[in-house]
Amino acid sequence: DAKTTQPPSMDCAEGRAANLPCNHSTISGNEYVYWYRQIHSQGPQYIIHGLKNNETNEMASLIITEDRKSSTLILPHATLRDTAVYYCIVISNFGNEKLTFGTGTRLTIIP
């Protein structure tokens, strides 16, 4: 799996958009970018994934640069319940590869 780099922590004001960056400069052509988050005392929660096009679902948007070497997860209107550790992962096939979480970004939403 390609290695990812994320800032260790970020703050965001409640109601604002939270933009979480991830660098994955060694990503290969068949690897997807996935985002998970882990709220305290809960298991990791899948958020979104993409290959090269931008993606949006009910939770977030994912913006992947054209060269695919970095991406940004956007939570459009952050709430206090979005406080969590966010993990960016690149993987080509969940069925056959080990899922490896790095240290992630601890996002704190400030009232």
Added chain:
Amino acid sequence: ETGVTQTPRHLVMGMTNKKSLKCEQHLGHNAMYWYKQSAKKPLELMFVYSLEERVENNSVPSRFSPECPNSSHLFLHLHTLQPEDSALYLCASSQVDSGEQPQHFGDGTRLSIL
């Protein structure tokens, strides 16, 4: 609600006890996983069952014994554990014939060994 249910949520046991952790998935997936998450350490894959057959045993000590009776249920039997085994044990499931689809996790069992 993630579709993956783990019980119990918390477990305290002595080093000589025998207990089991249970995981049930309601997503129709055909693969299930056990992970260990210790404080300040990355997630560690322990076991993988794909189509009810164990396909990965990641050098886990024999005091941990998995069981997968069907594609919806997964157990982790615990026996003679050590204090360093105290951790959050997470179960996940996925559909392995659709490689893009992500793993979905339960909320884990917080295990404390006295």
